[in-house]
Amino acid sequence: xxxxxxxxxxxxxxxxxxxxxxxxxxxxxxxxxxxxxxxxxxxxxxxxxxxxxxxxxxxxxxxxxxxxxxxxxxxxxxxxxxxxxxxxxxxxxxxxxxxxxxxxxxxxxxxxxxxxxxxxxxxxxxxxxxxxxxxxxxxxxxxxxxxxxxxxxxxxxxxxxxxxxxxxxxxxxxxxxxxxxxxxxxxxxxx
Amino acid sequence: xxxxxxxxxxxxxxxxxxxxxxxxxxxxxxxxxxxxxxxxxxxxxxxxxxxxxxxxxxxxxxxxxxxxxxxxxxxxxxxxxxxxxxxxxxxxxxx
Numbered sequence: 001x002x003x004x005x006x007x008x009x010x011x012x013x014x015x016x017x018x019x020x021x022x023x024x025x026x027x028x029x030x031x032x033x034x035x036x037x038x039x040x041x042x043x044x045x046x047x048x049x050x051x052x053x054x055x056x057x058x059x060x061x062x063x064x065x066x067x068x069x070x071x072x073x074x075x076x077x078x079x080x081x082x083x084x085x086x087x088x089x090x091x092x093x094x095x096x097x098x099x100x101x102x103x104x105x106x107x108x109x110x111x112x113x114x115x116x117x118x119x120x121x122x123x124x125x126x127x128x129x130x131x132x133x134x135x136x137x138x139x140x141x142x143x144x145x146x147x148x149x150x151x152x153x154x155x156x157x158x159x160x161x162x163x164x165x166x167x168x169x170x171x172x173x174x175x176x177x178x179x180x181x182x183x184x185x186x187x188x189x190x191x
Numbered sequence: 192x193x194x195x196x197x198x199x200x201x202x203x204x205x206x207x208x209x210x211x212x213x214x215x216x217x218x219x220x221x222x223x224x225x226x227x228x229x230x231x232x233x234x235x236x237x238x239x240x241x242x243x244x245x246x247x248x249x250x251x252x253x254x255x256x257x258x259x260x261x262x263x264x265x266x267x268x269x270x271x272x273x274x275x276x277x278x279x280x281x282x283x284x285x286x
Contacts, residue, residue, distance in 0.1 A: 039286060059198070060198045060199065060254050061198055061199045061200075061254070076254060076255075077253075077254035077255045077256060078198070078254065078256055078274075078276070080255075133202075133203045133205070133206075134202075135201075140200070147199060147253065147254070148252060148253050148254065148255075149202075149206060149252060149253065150205065150206055150252045155252060
């Protein structure tokens with residue numbers, strides 16, 4: 001049998017482009033692990049999260065920063081959080097989280113299911129307002145706010161990680177269609 | 192139609208899926224003497240009001256929570272939005 005070498009590929013091939021005042025780039029080097037809180041385990045989870053990641057538990061729709069692994073904890077839904085972090089070993093991302101949290105959470109590695117894009121720059125709101133039904137004004141959607149929503153009929157998790165910067169997480173299987181939609185919207189509003 | 196989500200604020204109805212009458216929360220006891228009759232009523236008998244109506248909605252493209260939405264079927268006005276879990280717990284369910 002011939003030797004077969006498998007090579008890891010990024011969902012969007014390391015895409016990075018700048019259009020006028022807006023930059024759009026695939027985010028690499030981060031991994032995503034979901035943590036579900038057992039029924040009645042809220043107090044134990046808060047202790048484990050503080051001990052394992054140095055982070056407070058965010059409310060649903062909010063996020064908090066941890067002091068380990070560059071972690072950000074995303075409050076996705078009641079009893080479920082996403083942990084976005086720089087893993088010491090990407091092949092053992094779920095183990096890193098389960099070691100950190102112990103039995104206080106049920107963890108699942110989500111990394112390979114998602115493509116991550118960062119859209120940033122002065123024109124970012126104009127580009128996103130044609131895709132996103134949410135009010136992205138800083139008063140309604142301040143820095144650190146995160147939520148799942150729909151853009152171009154595709155599921156997207158949107159996190160504001162700066163005054164003019166958003167992180168977009170979208171299912172890997174439809175990531176190129178989503179990227180196309182964002183590119184078109186930026187082109188339509190750039191000028 | 193805009194649904195004012197108790198945790199996330201106003202969201203477009205396109206992010207939600209409707210299940211139906213909120214009475215589906217009150218699942219009968221399957222061990223009751225007249226369980227068959229109770230399940231018949233539970234499954235098949237519905238009020239169909241023209242006006243105020245309580246319904247279960249699922250925030251599929253959001254935080255995946257079940258909501259009890261009280262709305263007016265004549266005007267589409269949304270009067271009240273609660274987490275279904277809170278409603279179920281208030282009715283004595285454990286979750």
